[in-house]
Amino acid sequence: MATPFTVLTAAAVALDRANVDTDQIIPARFLKQPRGVGYGQFLFHDLRAGEDGFPLDAPAAAGAAILVAARNFGCGSSREGAVYALVDGGIRCVIAPSFGDIFASNAAKNGLLTIALEEARIAALLARLTAMPGSTMTVDLPAQRLTDPDGATCDFAIDPFRKRCMVEGLDDVALTLEYAAAIAAYDRRIATEEGWRIPQPG
Amino acid sequence: MNAAPRSLFDKVWQSHVVAMREDGQALLGIDRHLLHEGSFHGFAMLDHAGRHIRRPELTFAVADHYVPTRDRARPIADPAIARMVRLLAENAARHGIAHFGLSDARQGIVHVVAPEQGITLPGLTLVCGDSHTSTHGAFGALAFGIGATEVAHVLATQMLWQRRPRTLRVTLDGALGAHVAAKDVILAIIARIGAGGAAGHVLEYDGAAIRALDMAGRMTICNMSIEAGARAGMIAPDETTFQWVAGRAYAPKGALFDQAVAAWRALPSDPGAAFDREVTLDAGAITPHVTWGTSPETALPITARVPEPRGAQAGEIRTMLDYMGLTPGMALQEIAIDRVFIGSCTNARIEDLRAAAAVLRGRRAVVPGLVVPGSTPVRAQAEAEGLDRIFREAGLEWREAGCSMCVGINGDLLAPGQRSASTTNRNFQGRQGPGARTHLMSPAMVAAAAVTGRISDVRQLQEG
Numbered sequence: 296m297a298t299p300f301t302v303l304t305a306a307a308v309a310l311d312r313a314n315v316d317t318d319q320i321i322p323a324r325f326l327k328q329p330r331g332v333g334y335g336q337f338l339f340h341d342l343r344a345g346e347d348g349f350p351l352d353a354p355a356a357a358g359a360a361i362l363v364a365a366r367n368f369g370c371g372s373s374r375e376g377a378v379y380a381l382v383d384g385g386i387r388c389v390i391a392p393s394f395g396d397i398f399a400s401n402a403a404k405n406g407l408l409t410i411a412l413e414e415a416r417i418a419a420l421l422a423r424l425t426a427m428p429g430s431t432m433t434v435d436l437p438a439q440r441l442t443d444p445d446g447a448t449c450d451f452a453i454d455p456f457r458k459r460c461m462v463e464g465l466d467d468v469a470l471t472l473e474y475a476a477a478i479a480a481y482d483r484r485i486a487t488e489e490g491w492r493i494p495q496p497g
Numbered sequence: 498m499n500a501a502p503r504s505l506f507d508k509v510w511q512s513h514v515v516a517m518r519e520d521g522q523a524l525l526g527i528d529r530h531l532l533h534e535g536s537f538h539g540f541a542m543l544d545h546a547g548r549h550i551r552r553p554e555l556t557f558a559v560a561d562h563y564v565p566t567r568d569r570a571r572p573i574a575d576p577a578i579a580r581m582v583r584l585l586a587e588n589a590a591r592h593g594i595a596h597f598g599l600s601d602a603r604q605g606i607v608h609v610v611a612p613e614q615g616i617t618l619p620g621l622t623l624v625c626g627d628s629h630t631s632t633h634g635a636f637g638a639l640a641f642g643i644g645a646t647e648v649a650h651v652l653a654t655q656m657l658w659q660r661r662p663r664t665l666r667v668t669l670d671g672a673l674g675a676h677v678a679a680k681d682v683i684l685a686i687i688a689r690i691g692a693g694g695a696a697g698h699v700l701e702y703d704g705a706a707i708r709a710l711d712m713a714g715r716m717t718i719c720n721m722s723i724e725a726g727a728r729a730g731m732i733a734p735d736e737t738t739f740q741w742v743a744g745r746a747y748a749p750k751g752a753l754f755d756q757a758v759a760a761w762r763a764l765p766s767d768p769g770a771a772f773d774r775e776v777t778l779d780a781g782a783i784t785p786h787v788t789w790g791t792s793p794e795t796a797l798p799i800t801a802r803v804p805e806p807r808g809a810q811a812g813e814i815r816t817m818l819d820y821m822g823l824t825p826g827m828a829l830q831e832i833a834i835d836r837v838f839i840g841s842c843t844n845a846r847i848e849d850l851r852a853a854a855a856v857l858r859g860r861r862a863v864v865p866g867l868v869v870p871g872s873t874p875v876r877a878q879a880e881a882e883g884l885d886r887i888f889r890e891a892g893l894e895w896r897e898a899g900c901s902m903c904v905g906i907n908g909d910l911l912a913p914g915q916r917s918a919s920t921t922n923r924n925f926q927g928r929q930g931p932g933a934r935t936h937l938m939s940p941a942m943v944a945a946a947a948v949t950g951r952i953s954d955v956r957q958l959q960e961g
């Protein structure tokens with residue numbers, strides 16, 4: 296279960312590119328490893344190897360826990376390893392105009408907050424953080440409020456269930472098992488009325 | 498009083514809601530859970546929590562992502578891969594789930610195997626820790642990819658919490674032209690709506706051109722729904738679907754099959770069903786498509802040119818052109834390729850191999866390449882039809898079933914800077930190996946590129 300997320304004040308860094316897919320976040324060849332090895336070493340591995348001055352490697356970005364990116368961040372593969380790489384690499388919050396659905400869902404389950412904001416606001420943040428990497432921002436999840444490097448604030452939306460799970464660090468499975476009676480009734484209905492749904496080996 | 502008209506998605510969704518919470522989350526019953534070697538994180542979480550698989554009879558495991566595609570009689574050379582393949586077999590045995598391992602005659606890519614074995618059926622919910630689970634929506638199932646934590650949750654409960662997605666219907670009127678494939682259709686759709694264009698939505702594909710497709714074509718289209726950002730893609734089941742499913746290993750038989758078909762006939766969207774968004778395309782206007790960049794949304798008609806870095810996305814275009822080593826304004830057909838790959842859950846079914854073989858028959862490939870069938874049964878069928886000989890005589894390698902160069906984690910890789918014509922679904926940076934450059938296209942178009950050594954219009958090659 297993930298560490299609960301409440302208020303985060305941390306250095307932020309800009310990754311001004313669209314469609315950053317999960318193959319960029321962590322190349323597939325590293326996914327053989329158990330989580331215990333620490334996935335932070337794989338974060339953006341090939342991008343970092345391939346270009347000088349990758350934003351996360353700027354000295355001012357050291358210790359950054361907030362990443363601001365362009366549209367459709369985390370698209371592509373469902374690999375939860377992408378979230379492990381970000382979390383193990385110290386990132387607790389990603390802010391972008393939009394996210395890959397599976398990525399966002401994986402993120403929430405691992406204490407990584409994804410915040411979607413309008414394109415114009417992201418553009419301003421990207422410009423600001425590109426000029427001054429490592430500027431401090433504050434994310435207040437219970438209040439759903441973001442404070443940018445200039446001290447200006449804005450509210451953000453989040454699915455109430457996702458918020459509760461993150462703030463309280465809830466275990467999904469335990470929560471589901473509270474519905475044992477409804478689950479049993481559902482199973483009975485399938486078995487008696489829709490037997491074709493059960494696989495028929497042989 | 499008439500009930501409000503419902504869509505295919507509405508019907509499948511509603512019949513699987515076990516409980517609703519005030520915050521809008523639905524607890525969904527899951528009918529099928531597919532696993533592969535990469536699912537070891539999910540098993541680790543299950544074990545860590547001391548839980549067991551609640552419905553092992555609904556859970557199926559197959560080795561595909563990491564498996565070697567040759568020398569299968571020998572032990573797997575890479576110890577990390579050998580460990581993962583063994584771990585899947587051990588986890589499957591320990592938890593009592595069906596497992597199609599490396600030496601099983603049913604083995605193959607999970608999204609090819611499950612339909613083939615009748616594990617995938619219309620009207621079901623089906624999940625897998627893999628984003629291309631959207632493939633199974635071709636049968637009118639609600640099928641989507643999940644992450645490792647969700648895999649552990651489904652293993653433990655056979656349930657999943659989901660917020661109801663929005664719906665987007667894509668209607669394809671008219672008929673496809675000669676040598677235009679399902680792959681061209683989905684590339685054209687993604688180019689139109691964008692790589693994130695369907696985020697938060699379930700796509701339903703409908704219209705005369707979709708109804709006319711065989712199951713292989715429908716699977717190709719639903720497979721790539723995720724490349725438009727969609728949660729899932731769906732196509733209403735019809736006679737084509739029922740005939741395809743009938744008699745498959747795990748499918749219902751006898752009276753149960755009749756019962757199933759009666760239920761499946763009620764699944765198509767009712768006239769007047771509401772969708773959050775609608776898009777219409779003219780199938781007759783779709784031409785063979787290829788991608789030039791590092792996102793599937795960069796698909797263009799084969800007659801087009803590489804774009805100039807202009808407008809709001811100039812920076813993005815320039816980055817992609819640099820990575821791909823292309824000059825703005827050059828014709829797509831001037832792009833020389835180094836290798837071809839025919840394979841993947843998008844395009845490695847028997848119909849795909851036939852389409853590629855039809856172009857390669859009696860011709861030689863001028864570049865090397867791999868042909869990797871989607872499953873061992875597909876491989877056997879292709880050999881029975883003599884397709885393997887056509888590929889070999891053309892100079893291509895005929896391999897055993899698996900994901901192979903689609904994701905390049907089993908050792909089948911492009912070298913840095915090499916350029917492929919590929920039937921796969923992702924042209925992301927480094928997807929087929931670090932520094933690799935991928936152009937996505939249909940099997941027939943890849944075959945045409947193999948013969949000419951550059952990206953080519955299969956229509957010219959076949960019609961002279």
Ligand code: SF4
Pocket residue numbers: 561562606607608627629841842843899900903904922
């Ligand atoms: S063939 Fe490619 S896309 Fe399909 S499951 Fe395998 S790796 Fe994923």
